Amino acid sequence: MPAITLATLKTGDIATIVSIHAEEALHQRLLALGFRTERRIELIRKASFGGPLQVRIGTTDILLRRTEAAKIRVRKT
Numbered sequence: 001m002p003a004i005t006l007a008t009l010k011t012g013d014i015a016t017i018v019s020i021h022a023e024e025a026l027h028q029r030l031l032a033l034g035f036r037t038e039r040r041i042e043l044i045r046k047a048s049f050g051g052p053l054q055v056r057i058g059t060t061d062i063l064l065r066r067t068e069a070a071k072i073r074v075r076k077t
Contacts, residue, residue: 003018003019003073003074003075004073004074004075004076005069005070005071005072005073005074006041006043006053006055006064006069006070006072006073006074007053007066007069007070007072009043009074009076010043011043011044011045011046012042012043013042013043013076014040014041014042014043014076014077015040015041015042015043015074015075015076015077016038016039016040016041016074016075016077017035017036017037017038017039017041017072017073017074018037018073018074018075019037019072019073020035020037020071020072020073021071021072021073022068022071022072026068026071030068030072033057033060033062034057034058034060034062035057035072039057039058040057040058040077041055041056041057041074042055042056043055044056044061050066051066052064052065052066053065053066053069055069
């Protein structure tokens, strides 16, 4: 199955992180939050009106802007 971005997932979807294509500062921040290749990620909720996404990595819930989520490539599982 082809890689898509985290921003295109639907609520309840579970995926595996394939790659992160972000500028260095954001990339380092995402790594510190646990966003690493081959990690499982679940989309918990999408806020309306273009608001943030709530994702879960392991037992941690994180809110991401959609522009940040669009830089994370995932593969649905």
